Amino acid sequence: MKTEDNGKVNFSYHTKVVRNPKLERLQYNYLFPEISARELQHIRKYPNARVISLGIGDTTEPLPDVVASSMANYAHNLSTPAGYRGYGAEQGSKELRKAIAETFYKRMGIKDEEVFVSDGAQCDISRLQLLFGSNMSIAVQDPIFPVILALSHAYIDSSVIIGQTGDVDTISGRYQNIKYMKCGPQNGFFPNLSDTERTDIIFFCSPNNPTGHAATREQLEQLVQFAQDNGSIIVYDSAYAVYITDGRPRSIYEIPGAKKVAIEISSFSKIAGFTGVRLGWTVVPEELLYLNGFPVINDFNRIVCTCFNGASRIAQAGGLASLSSQGFKGVLSLVDHYKQNAEILLQTFESLGLKAYGGINAPYLWVHFPGSNSWDLFNEILEKTHIITVPGSGFGPAGKEFIRVTAFGHRENIIEASKRLTALLS
Ligand code: PLP
DSSP, X not given: OOEEETTEEXXXXXXXXXXXXXXXXXXXXXXXXXXXXXHHHHHHHOTTOOOEEOSSOOOOSOOOHHHHHHHHHHHHHTTSTTXXXXXXXXXXXXXXXXXXXXXXXXXXXXXXXXXXXXXOHHHHHHHHHHHHOTTOOEEEEESOOOBTTTTBOHHHHHHHHHTOSOOBOXXXXXXXXXXXXXXXXGGTTXXXXXXXXXXXXXXXXXXXXXXXXXXXXXXXXXXXXXXXHHTOEEEEXXXXXXXXXSSOOSSGGGSTTGXXXXXXXXXXXXHXXXXXXXXXXXXXXXXXXXXXXXXXXXXXXXXXXXXXXXXXXXXXXXXXXXXXXXXXXXXXXXXXXXXXXXXXXXXXHHHTTOEEEESSSSSEEEEEOTTOOHHHHHHHHHHHHOEEOEEGGGGXXXXXXXXXXXXXXXXXXXXXXXXXXXXXXO
């Protein structure tokens, strides 16, 4: 902590408060700071270059007018005596919970009351850790997504903060109590469950960030069966579900029996361009019970009411508008834009003879450069094409020969990036 002393900054004063030892055990994720540092260096070296980012997975296209207008109107109404509103329900507005249940879970029979509106999936991942407490064992997919803005692994770091993860293995640099489930091309991006140890919680993300793989129905059936056999809870992250267009399940609840073993978290971020607006949701089915028969939903409700006072009413107005018939058309055309970008990039890599995974049901491509080192590749691509990518090793050792490319971007940038990559790699 720095203090001002006669205009000079000094660091000599410190409080007597001991730092939370759980935070002390967090590993520093160097991936995105390192990418930013290299980008900055590159811009200094080539001040006139037009750098294109296929790195951070952030949305780029404007909101549909109907969505932006609904938020503007809501905000304006707050300035009128009739339109003013204070706190809302912690779980979200009735209308929005109903609209989410109807839009995404109608066939699966998820009730409005089982939907909890949030300020984004990342925040709910942390609230779920609070719900589970420190005695739970957890499993995550490998590679795994680091949350870009927080520069951390959302599933892992929130577990470390709550105290679930044990010590760091000095050789692998990984937390001993976390089970990493290898998911690569060799196993169809799905863990070999026959040699996966039982854990209380299984974090599973589909479509996956970073690999872009959307789990098949058969894979999800196996996962649900595995959770049932072991009495585990799946935390299913479906933040990219609307990108699935080939009939694969968009929700874990499409699998019979999943309501007894799964919580689903999702988000308006990548569906509706709400990365900055902030809105998401979590589904906790009433049928999901602890060992003693107590409903998990009751505890989650308690956590939400204790640690969260509800999503912004303005954001919720935007969310509701984006699920209206006109709004949803606009939302789907945003998704379509990014999906077309992904197709352009996929064709580019395929025409160059490279194997690129993902990009069909997801806005990410996971491109394989056999025998390479992903940081060297990152450097070469940046140096020769002025394009930022993400080195796969940043997502775990399984990513060493891969780069991740995002399809979030303006079309002209994607086309230009495709031309530059073709010139470099052909
Ligand atoms: N889950 C996955 C798989 C993500 O890739 C991201 C963001 O990139 C999030 C969750 C975070 O979503 P939100 O913006 O709703 O916090």
